Amino acid sequence: MAKSLYLINPRSESPSYFGAEVFGHWGFPRAQAIADLATPTVAALAPADWKVTICDEYVEEVDLDHAADYVGITGKITQGSRMIALADEYRRRGRTVIIGGPYASLSPEALREHCDVLVVGEIEAIHGELFADLDAGRFAAEYTGERPDLELSPLPRWDLYPHGRALEGCVQTSRGCPFECEFCDVIQYLGRHQRHKPVARILAELDALYALGYRAAFLADDNFTAYRKRAKEVLAALVAWNRDRPDGPMALTTQLSIDAARDDELLELLAEAGMVSVFIGIETPNVESLRETHKRQNVGVDLLGQVQRFLDHGIAVTAGMIVGFDHDGLDIFERQYEFAMASAIPIFSLGALVAPAATPLHERMARAGRLTAGGSEVAATPWDTNIVPVSMSRGQLLDGLRWLCNRLYQPESFARRTLTMVERLGPARGPFARERGLAPRRGARAVEAEGLALLRRFVKSGDEERRLWGRLSDAIARRPETGSAVLNTLLRYAQVRCLYEVGRFWEPHPAETSPFAAAPPPAAAGGLVGIGA
Numbered sequence: 053m054a055k056s057l058y059l060i061n062p063r064s065e066s067p068s069y070f071g072a073e074v075f076g077h078w079g080f081p082r083a084q085a086i087a088d089l090a091t092p093t094v095a096a097l098a099p100a101d102w103k104v105t106i107c108d109e110y111v112e113e114v115d116l117d118h119a120a121d122y123v124g125i126t127g128k129i130t131q132g133s134r135m136i137a138l139a140d141e142y143r144r145r146g147r148t149v150i151i152g153g154p155y156a157s158l159s160p161e162a163l164r165e166h167c168d169v170l171v172v173g174e175i176e177a178i179h180g181e182l183f184a185d186l187d188a189g190r191f192a193a194e195y196t197g198e199r200p201d202l203e204l205s206p207l208p209r210w211d212l213y214p215h216g217r218a219l220e221g222c223v224q225t226s227r228g229c230p231f232e233c234e235f236c237d238v239i240q241y242l243g244r245h246q247r248h249k250p251v252a253r254i255l256a257e258l259d260a261l262y263a264l265g266y267r268a269a270f271l272a273d274d275n276f277t278a279y280r281k282r283a284k285e286v287l288a289a290l291v292a293w294n295r296d297r298p299d300g301p302m303a304l305t306t307q308l309s310i311d312a313a314r315d316d317e318l319l320e321l322l323a324e325a326g327m328v329s330v331f332i333g334i335e336t337p338n339v340e341s342l343r344e345t346h347k348r349q350n351v352g353v354d355l356l357g358q359v360q361r362f363l364d365h366g367i368a369v370t371a372g373m374i375v376g377f378d379h380d381g382l383d384i385f386e387r388q389y390e391f392a393m394a395s396a397i398p399i400f401s402l403g404a405l406v407a408p409a410a411t412p413l414h415e416r417m418a419r420a421g422r423l424t425a426g427g428s429e430v431a432a433t434p435w436d437t438n439i440v441p442v443s444m445s446r447g448q449l450l451d452g453l454r455w456l457c458n459r460l461y462q463p464e465s466f467a468r469r470t471l472t473m474v475e476r477l478g479p480a481r482g483p484f485a486r487e488r489g490l491a492p493r494r495g496a497r498a499v500e501a502e503g504l505a506l507l508r509r510f511v512k513s514g515d516e517e518r519r520l521w522g523r524l525s526d527a528i529a530r531r532p533e534t535g536s537a538v539l540n541t542l543l544r545y546a547q548v549r550c551l552y553e554v555g556r557f558w559e560p561h562p563a564e565t566s567p568f569a570a571a572p573p574p575a576a577a578g579g580l581v582g583i584g585a
Contacts, residue, residue, distance in 0.1 A: 054101040055187055058120035061088040062127050062134040063109040067551040069401035069432055070331075072110070072219060074543075074550040078509055080502050084110040085547075086270045087218035090126045090153055092208035097179040099187065104212060109134070111217035116141060122186060125167075126153035129408065130430050132162065139166040150186075158237055158410045164194070173197035174227075176204040202227065202249040210260050217499050220305070221261035221269040225249050225286055229274040231309065233333070234345040234413040235374075235405060235431070238274045246278055251289045258293065262302060265497050271306035278309070280318055287321035294326040294483040301483030303536075307331045311349045313358035323365040324482035328537065330362060334371040337391045338384065341377035345405075345413065356395055363396055366480040368473060368537045370544070371397050372432065375456065376405040376449050378442045385452040385566045392460055396473040398541045399548065402457050404437040404449055406430065435557055448568055457552065458562040463516040466545055467523050473541070474527040474534045503543055510546045 067073035075083040088108050095104045107114055123142045127135045132155050139149045143166075151163050152171030160172050169191055171182065177200040185191040205224075215221075228246040229238050261269055277283045294301045304327045312318055322330075334355055335347055342350050359369050373392065375384050392400055407414040408429045417423050417439055424446075427438030434457050441449045459465060479485070511521035524542065528535045552558035 054099070054103065055122065056103040056120040057095075057098055057105070057122045057124055058115070058118045059091040059094055059104065059106045059124045059126070060114060060138060061091050061106075061108045061110070062114075062125060062131045062138055064130040065133055066433070067547065067554055068130065069399075069548060069551060070544070071547060071551075073554070074547040075499075075502065075506060077550040077554065078506050078546075080506055082111045082217065083499050083502070084108055084218040086220045086272075087210075087213060087215055087222045087266075089208060089222040089224060089272060091124075092210050092213045093205065094124060094126070094152075094175060095209035095212050096206035097175060097183070099183055102183075104209070106209075106212045106214070108214055108217075111214050114138060116145065118147075121148065122150055123147045124150045124152070126151070126156075128154045129159070130433075131155065132159075136163065136166050139163075143168070154237075158408070160194075168193070170194045171197065174200055176200040176202075176206075199227070199245075199247065202247050203253075205249065205253075207253070207256060207260065210264060215264050215266070216497060218266075219268065219499060219503065221258075221264075221266035222272050223254060223257045223261070223269055224272040225254050225276070226273045226278075226282075230278050231275065231349060232346045232412075234347075234416070235407065235411060237408040237411050246275075246282075248279075248282055251286055254286060255289060255293050258290075258302065262297065266302070267300060268303040268305070271304060273306055273308075276306040276308045277312040277315075277318060280312070280315055283312075284318060284321055287318075287325045287327075290325035291321065291482065297483070301326050303328045303484070305329045305331070307333075309349050310334065310353055310355065310358050313361035319361060319365045319367075320481075322362075322367060323480075326483045327367055328480075328484065329368040329370065329540070331370050331372070332359070334359075334397075335374045336377065336380070336384075337387060338377065338380060340379035344377055344379050356391075359395060359397060360476060363473070363476045364478045366478045366484075368477060368541070369397050370399040370401075371395075373400045373402045374405050375402075375453055376437060376439065376441050380443060382444055382448065382452070382568050385456045385568055389456055389459055389566070393465065393468065395469065396476045398466060398470040398473055399544045400460065401432040402453065402460065403432040403434050404453055405439055406433075406437050407439050434552075435555055444568075452566065452568040454557060454559070455562050455566055455568065457557065458559040459564075459566075461545070461548055461552070462562070463520040467520050470524060470538060470541055470545075471527055474531055474538065477531075477534050477537060480533060504539070506546065507539065507542055510549075511542075 070085055072083040072085040091106045098104050125135050125139055142149050149167045150169040151167040156163050156170055157172050164170050174197045178195050178197040182195050226246050226248045308330050310332050339351055362369050373388055406429045407417045422440040424438050424440055428436035429438045434453055511517050524538055528538055
């Protein structure tokens, strides 16, 4: 008799910088920023005669009474506590639980006792053995997958996913990253040798998303431009694909590194393909901190000048920012604020440096006795860290970070950066060259209309927010071609405010000047200064 499988993507315990929890926060139906790719991929690997049901808890309630033969749970470290809670509850109810994904692969010991089957690593090369054993009801406690050729990865079963509540679709074109950033766990999970999906498969996945009504997709690469020759091959295909869309083009976003700005041909192809926004891990203007954690691609670079290269091509930029490196002094909060305010980057994900499990940084901090018990190892969670800082006290680090976050996201500060983006953003190219900023897009879904309604409610929520919208709407009137970029940025700003308000991190009126820059460093007797790295 054919088996059944209930696949769950659990929600995180708190909002994130690039999530969509703001919808529920403001009284709208729940939404997902980027459609979950893991569950439709696993669904596509299941035997054809199995009954597979997908639940994305970001947009719908989990069915604890689901009678599936197997419950599969996947997720990242941000979802870890919820993964455990769900697994324990399903097992209490007599279900057989399978756990896999990034958190299971990087921290298997944290999940092993909470499931019947643990899948460590990537599933494509081992799915045949795994599902045959599950079909027979004689399965092992653990299966370990290696790093497969991405030709083995199937077309995701998007037909099973609750796609009506996701703002962007998702296509993975590669796995792995050749860089060595000490605090990043990507290379521990997916390797330094980047593996690439066939171009024809990428286009087929985009076709499927387009047919379902998506008009935006995230290319889920850890570094899309790490291998530029390959990136150009993909982009050339995307230029032709997006040019021929019958109901309007697909807006594309991705992650890449700052060094891509040096390549004129690459920038041209990104713009012509329909890349409207990119995320760049800028981290810090402190060169010694970049060297400390092997972020070499950012060293010796005019960071703001390179960001402008993307803007010149009509591509908006969001960025990551970190404080708390060993070489960060108490002036880092002011330095980061001044750097951000000199940029045309409205949205930064800010957080204290953390050491995720399995990373070189975690190993270095463990050797030095600088890992805190109970501290968070979740990156870009502003209010915690699992590292004992060396050049300031923990209190100074977290208080300084709170000041920086609140100062940077005051409506006035956010408005200034967004207006700078409007001034510096070059004209759209490629498939969006003829689009006018606020024109309704063909194929728009209900969740996108709700996003506009949410923004209308948000900008009327207070006097500062009203003034913010007044300034932004005037800017759009002057440059209507920037309208979509401004509205997308404003929605992300509302999400940041949701993150801070839910986490009780928001201070409406922080001090203008950081009180931490002039503070003396902690005394050596406190056990912080002098601890080696």
